[in-house]
Amino acid sequence: MATDQISFYDESLKKQIEGSFISDGKSIHVSSAYGVKSVTYGDLGACIDHNSQVLLVQKLLSGLARDPGSGKFKDLQQQTGDQQPHGIGSTSAWGGGNGPGANP
Numbered sequence: 001m002a003t004d005q006i007s008f009y010d011e012s013l014k015k016q017i018e019g020s021f022i023s024d025g026k027s028i029h030v031s032s033a034y035g036v037k038s039v040t041y042g043d044l045g046a047c048i049d050h051n052s053q054v055l056l057v058q059k060l061l062s063g064l065a066r067d068p069g070s071g072k073f074k075d076l077q078q079q080t081g082d083q084q085p086h087g088i089g090s091t092s093a094w095g096g097g098n099g100p101g102a103n104p
Contacts, residue, residue: 006054010062017065021057030057034064035071 007018019032029038037060041048048056064071 004054004057006057006061008058008061010058010065013062013065015065017058017061019057019061019064021053023053028053028056028060030060030064032061032064034061034068037064037071 001022001024003020003022005018005020007016009015010017017032019030021028021030023029027038027040030036039056039060044052
């Protein structure tokens with residue numbers, strides 16, 4: 001099972017989102033700087049095509065970016081004692097600033 005990387009611009013959030021995902025045939029596992037989330041395919045069946053997987057992952061990553069507490073990151077954060085995931089709240093070129101040089 002290979003991990004696929006994904007990067008896209010979320011129009012509603014006005015930011016670039018990056019993450020990765022892997023499928024084990026029963027579930028899809030998504031991870032990003034905002035947390036991790038796993039969902040079963042349910043009624044979709046395990047044989048959905050790659051494009052459908054990418055669309056599902058984009059929706060999950062956008063949800064994690066909107067509400068980082070919705071993923072498992074909050075639990076991991078308490079275990080490690082970190083206050084904030086790396087990159088959130090930063091003014092890097094990947095999305096926190098609105099000044100010159102920021103992504104559109």
